[in-house]
Amino acid sequence: MFDKLASQPNDPLLALIGLYNADHRADKIDLGVGVYRDDLGRTPVMRSVKAAEKELLEKQDSKSYVAPEGDRVFLDLLWDLVGGKGQGKFAAGVQTPGGSGALRLASDLIARAGSGRIHLGLPSWPNHAGIFGATGLSVETYPYFDVPTQDVRFASMMKALSSAPRGDAVLIHASCHNPTGATLTSAQWEELAAVIAERRLVPLIDSAYQGFGAGIEEDAAGLRTIIAAVPEALVAVSCSKSFGIYRERTGAIFAVAETQDAADIARSNLVTMARTSYSMPPDHGAAVVRTILSTESLRQDWIDELNSMRDRLNGLRRELAAALGDGWQLAPQIAEQQGMFSLLPLKEADVLALRKEHGIYMPTSGRINIAGLKSEDIPRVAAVLKPLLG
Ligand SMILES: Cc1ncc(COP(=O)(O)O)c(C=O)c1O
Known part of the structure; x- marks a missing residue:
């Protein structure tokens, strides 16, 4: 073979x-x-990671399996951090091996339920196209950044998304765009959210650098603007950078919907797709993040x-x-x-x-x-x- x-x-x-x-x-x-x-x-x-690891070493009393969707306490705490007050929407999350695992499950879900197409701004993190292609999505591109002038190509981006077919997915970087570092203004986030909502596109928002740009809350503001505007969204979160736990492979995919039932149905699909891929996520990084986020000091x-x-x-x-x-x-x-x-x-x-x-x-x-x-x-x-x- x-x-x-x-x-x-x-x-x-x-x-x-x-x-x-x-x-x-x-x-x-x-x-x-x-x-x-x-x-x-x-x-x-990070200091807080070391301290959380010490605590886990002393207190953790089992290495039995975690739940299929991962650690619910971790998921709730992480969603509070990313989604804030939730913008009137309901979220259901699945813990994943890193942000890459989250993007992969999201892509599988789009292939299962959506149009099978995703719009990707260029340039982007090279693995985006690789992941989407691996799940059979067809990848359409829209302009995001002009390297010679170092400007966001906002008008071209809006024009491209304004003619994207209804029901298609669109990949959006939440903050600290990789590879360009170029961010949108609040007015541009509003405009982008309006176009996504109007075209009935499903945003897949990739949040991998929360806290690295302007602040923890500030870096989630654009993402929250979009969530407030649309009936459904997918949010892929990586804890690799913000907690410095790259090799622990920690992240989550959140399905966001207008009812808890709708979000839970999406989650049940994400869980079955994880089950036939790697079954369950690794625990350690999520346990560290849970410990940090739930311990005030x-x-x-x-x-x-x-x-x-x-x-x-x-x-x-x-x-x-x-x-x-x-x-x-x-x-x-x-x-x-x-x-x-x-x-x-x-x-x-x-x-x-x-x-x-x-x-x-x-x-x-x-x-x-x-x-x-x-x-x-x-x-x-x-x-x-x-x-x-x-
Ligand atoms: C934009 C973006 N998304 C997602 C990821 C995935 O990160 P990881 O799978 O290491 O958590 C990265 C990592 O470099 C990234 O730059």
Whole structure:
């Protein structure tokens, strides 16, 4: 059987990690892999996560299975965090292995119940198209961001969605857009919500960076505007970044509807699809998140640490924008963008030369992880980028 298979290429981002590791220059810089880093280049375990793990180690008295939908307390606490007061809608969630697992189940549900089509803004996180394609959805695209001008292509986006067929799904990034960092204004969120509602599209909202942009509440505002406007939505949540628990594979998919019955029916479908895939989600990360969100002192410490991570990111954005400012007129946009990523207008040949000549690593798309910078690196990085951007 195996000889009928063709070998598959490595995911380009994972391949980039290999290239970076093989480079022995002491001053190499990794702006590729999408994890948060502190000013020493580490991706530390958050204090509140360590404390919650200690508590679990002492108190957890069983490793028996969790419920098919996962831990209901975790799901309720997570939905409060993301959905807030719920915008007059009812939600039913299923705990998933990461945000990717949530997107996969959502995609399966759309394939089972919907038009089989999803509209994806470009550029997007590369795995979106991969996941949707793997469940047989046909992926239509709409313009989201113009790399040379660093602007959201809002008018083109509205035009494309205004002619999307009724009942189609549409993927929306909740905040801290990956790969562009470009966010919508509140007025634009309102307009987007109105078009989605008017066209009777089903939004699949991907929330993977809550707290990294402007704040925990602020980063959920757009998502909540959409939920308030539509009868049905799917919300895929990743806890990987906001809790720094990437490898624990923690997330959830929420079906949001106008009645609890409708949300529960969607959930029962999500549960049966999970059952025939991986059966049940891993527990540890969700138990950590549940412990943090339900313990006032841990919750506060988590918020404080997340706030300081965001402050570091925004500080780096301002420093990089200032350092690029005298050579690139669009540099202020870098400071305006939110979250870990920005997408620079670089040619593939430039990206390859940055790796070879300067030990600066990023994917050929020109996406940089701002958290991969250290303050001390910024003058050197800006000096080599300026002639390429200006
Ligand atoms: C936009 C977006 N959505 C979802 C995910 C999924 O995250 P995970 O499966 O690691 O929780 C990521 C991860 O990089 C992402 O960038």
